[in-house]
Amino acid sequence: MSAARNQEQPQYKAVLEAPEIRRALTRIAHEILERTKGGSDVVLLGVQTRGVNLARMLCRRLEEVEGLKIPCGSLDVTMYRDDLRMKPARAIGRTELPGDGIDDKVVVLVDDVLFSGRTIRAALDALNDLGRPRAVQLAVLVDRGHRELPIRADYVGKNLPTSLKETVKVLLGDVDGRDAVLLGPKTDPKGDDGK
Amino acid sequence: MKRHLISAADLSRDDALLVLDTAEELARVSSRSVKKLPTLRGRTVVNLFFEDSTRTRISFEAAAKRLSADVINFSAKGSSVSKGESLKDTALTLEAMGADGVVIRHGASGAPYRLADWVNGNVVNAGDGTHEHPTQALLDAFTMRRHLGDLDGRRITIVGDVLHSRVARSNVLLLSTLGAQVTLVAPPTLLPVSVGTWPCEVSYDLDGTLPKSDAVMMLRVQRERMNAAYFPTVREYSRRYGLSADRYAHLPEHAIVMHPGPMNRGVEIAAEVADSTRSTIVEQVGNGVSVRMAVLYLLLGGSEPAIGAGE
């Protein structure tokens, strides 16, 4: 079985490499500062799991660009997902809000790939139970299209037209040992949520 | 697939750690202003309590409600059960109501297994006779982990009426699964005859054991046991096996004192020990909700349970 799997291992091609990812994050950092009048009251919340690493990277970039210490936290949306009943119950991740919370803040949700929009829908629901931000914005590294809900990103690293038969993988240095965005054929027609 | 949590032995080490880690995350929900998650919306959890246990029932009820499950409380008193309805008929009634999960507390050992034969929902044992009480063991382990960190290699002493204790049975199984070294201390009359085959040590000497303990768990001793000659008098029991203030002083600095409740102050535990700073007795109650949320989520939250023993 595993041997057969290996033979079917699809060929991924890199659509973004480390330098491009770095440039995209830098651009997003600048855009956030512009749109939020210099980043006041901004809180970055990374969506578990890759979004958390991206949020930290973005946070470092903001500090480099503007010398700003933007509060950064993590948000796990597992318990709010609408596809919980489609897979076995899974482990949940950490939700950690910065010390001052999110009330009256401009919360920028950070995720790696925007696809159906369902993860972000769950994130908005989760935020609802955690406080009342003044505004919520969305930053993603890749927007691959195929939205199933009326959700759009405020900041996009790269718009990547894809087919539903494809899958997008984001690799990040601190977890995967390499920064890259990979595009390849979808392997599991059911389970994968397109990332 | 139908899976249940009836014995602590139903949990592999990975399962147990998953429950404890999940509970750790869910504990944070209790400190939020909105103490609710939508996870089990539309799922029905039945609390089937054939024995009075307000504390455990409320704990499960709070856990299920925080996960947005519909909760039906069914207590035997004043119900058709007290009019002689059999467990099987009760089970069929629950089936008709479409219970996704059934939490059962029963005075007869093994009743949850019988129930599991008759219902399609996932069964959680909330204490059956003198058999097991796995969620109590999980909340005890959760409490210990918070104070002691990883339980691998930790030395846990359980003192008292092991023979009749479902808490002790579940704790021995779970703690050994988690790598802790358990020592049971009791008068020989209150130890099972085959305790030598259990994954733990046995001692009759509390004073010798306490200084080597990272946690000591005192079990409730019922005064009625005296009449069946398990021990001569409550006074003698207390002298030999009670956690007095003097004995408490011989515990290591970091050691914690636990009790699953309800306590007999002055019998197995001195009042000042129960109220001491290293007593986790009140904390254990609070941790119960988080642990039970984790169990309900992992059993009922997905397309199929992530933990428990299958059929």
Add this chain to the structure above:
Amino acid sequence: MSTFLIKNARILGGEPRDILVRDGRIAEVGTGLAAEGAQTVEAAGLIALPGLVDLHTHLREPGREDNETVLTGTQAAAKGGFTAVHAMANTDPVADTAGVVEQVWRLGREHGYCDVHPVGAVTEGIAGKRLAELGAMADSAANVRVFSDDGHCVSDAVIMRRALEYVKAFDGVVAQHAQEPRLTEGAQMNEGEVSDRLGLRGWPAVAEEAIIARDCLLAGHVGSRLHVCHVSTAGSVELIRWAKGKGWNVTAEVTPHHLFLTDACCERSPAGRSYDPLYKVNPPLRTRADVDAVRAGLADGTIDCVATDHAPHAVEDKETEWADAAMGMIGLETALPVVQAAMVDTGLLDWAQVADRMSARPAEIGRLEGQGRPLEPGSPANITLYDPEYRAQVDASSFASKSRNTPYAGLELPGRVVATFLRGRPTVLEGKLV
């Protein structure tokens, strides 16, 4: 009365022989027999055994006719290859008077499937306090020779001594249900690793062995016959071996289930269930070591015979929590297959020894004339034809017993009773009641 010619049966597992049955007796045994007007029963490949005798059956009538009656119980017995059963005394009313034992005996005669020999209670109401009128029962039409308070132990040493002595006058035997009552208060299953894990009140082996030891000493002291019911522990086998070594008149029985099942079934049954009260029985199922010991005891003759302790119970008394469930399992219709699986297929007994342990010895202990006789000319034609090659899952719905509390349902057991003859008249042919 009709004549039957049983062709090619392997008597006690030996070479094929024909058996001519005429006027209720075996007329001739040989090869190539022929008889005018005889009904032929082809028995090639079948084992012929003397009709089986059960020393320990609960027929439940009078009192619990919803669970079993003398009719359904004797039909089950016939299907199991039995030609005589001893009906235990713990009915309602208790069989402690000549009136009750005669009623049960007569019902058995009327139905005609299997001889019914009532067991008389040792004490009034099996309450253990005062001796029942043992002599009146012995002198009644039922001709009672076996006395037992089964279900309860005659725990009072003085009462037990007196009973043992008293029945000597009419060559009776006291069949003791060995269970020290104080050591088994609220007991649920064998005390050991499994009971400790399951949190069920333990039933220690010593509770059985202590009574057996005492009773053997009493029987030796007063020179009486003692029969030990349903021996279940290795220690009990040792004690009986010791008593027999002393030359004391002690006999013992073991049930098919104690030869075959262990207390592990309580934790997880062959059907994958836990705490299934189908495995709740008195005495309880014991450990593997105990099963090995009772098998060895039956093989070497320390244990004289197999007795079913057929104990029918209503469905609602078993579909319940373990602690609330009734104790006992039915066994008449599965006894021989279980003995084959436990003793014959394991090489511990041959078929001649099976005939001894399931027919000759119990008939002798019960002092039954005309039962347990060798299959030779002149013997009453009590014959069981058994197919040891048959293999099938046990189908409880096909049982003649009124009750269904068998632990073997769905299990594959070897063998099948094909025909049973009671004094020359078939009660079962082709595996079906006649």
